[in-house]
Amino acid sequence: MIIDTHAHFYFPEILENIEEIIDNSLKAGVEKIIMPAVDFKSCETILGLVSKYNMLYAALGLHPGDIKNLDESEFYKLEPLLKENKVVGIGETGLDYYWDKTYNDKQKVFFRNHLELAAKYNLPVIIHTRDSVAEAIEITNEYRHRIKAQFHCFSGNTDELKQIISCENFYVSYCGNITYKKSDSVTLVENTPVEKMLSETDSPFLAPMPHRGKKNQPAYVVDTIRKIAKIKNMDENTLIDAIHKNTEIVFPGIFQ
Numbered sequence: 001m002i003i004d005t006h007a008h009f010y011f012p013e014i015l016e017n018i019e020e021i022i023d024n025s026l027k028a029g030v031e032k033i034i035m036p037a038v039d040f041k042s043c044e045t046i047l048g049l050v051s052k053y054n055m056l057y058a059a060l061g062l063h064p065g066d067i068k069n070l071d072e073s074e075f076y077k078l079e080p081l082l083k084e085n086k087v088v089g090i091g092e093t094g095l096d097y098y099w100d101k102t103y104n105d106k107q108k109v110f111f112r113n114h115l116e117l118a119a120k121y122n123l124p125v126i127i128h129t130r131d132s133v134a135e136a137i138e139i140t141n142e143y144r145h146r147i148k149a150q151f152h153c154f155s156g157n158t159d160e161l162k163q164i165i166s167c168e169n170f171y172v173s174y175c176g177n178i179t180y181k182k183s184d185s186v187t188l189v190e191n192t193p194v195e196k197m198l199s200e201t202d203s204p205f206l207a208p209m210p211h212r213g214k215k216n217q218p219a220y221v222v223d224t225i226r227k228i229a230k231i232k233n234m235d236e237n238t239l240i241d242a243i244h245k246n247t248e249i250v251f252p253g254i255f256q
């Protein structure tokens, strides 16, 4: 059974077709989907969706790209939401130095706040990085005995990958871009033990081949998994079973 640990379902174009997208997921063998939030508005949309659809679960957090205009004092509004039904993780949070470097320090404050909440509520944390892997690892490392972490859509270098997989509580996942011809993630996938892998799509972004160019959806996670199995020269179902075991460890909330 396959789990998509990362699908952004609050976009209008997804909400319009949600019945069809869920139906496609089930047909593809995807049994559960975790939807990370990026801001307070998406937290609300996601909480609405999880109460309506059995297979959907929520991760709540403020994306580093979406906090620029938030006051640091507003972070407190996140905590009460974590007690809602079917909240199984915190995120996505992290550091994004790609688009705008003018508020890196503020990003670090918010990131640490998320990690504190993850420790306090014993929830796994979903980490976004862009041009920031080294620093994200350094900060997450301070919490390595207190939290479980997923470095989602991982794109660091081999050394950074080694640092992550050497931590018992840290995991990585790869998106559909590993199926693209010019992908430099092949070496990363080769060097990632299956015991450290989770599966995700990052829908509606980064659709894997042969769907590249279309809007991504959880059903397409099978194409990414197939590619990982091929790179690692292993049986697809063995890989699916291994990833499932890891998901039980990192996101126990979706199996309760």
Ligand SMILES: [Zn+2]
Pocket (backbone or CB within 6 Å): 006, 008, 036, 092, 202
């Ligand atoms: Zn995301």
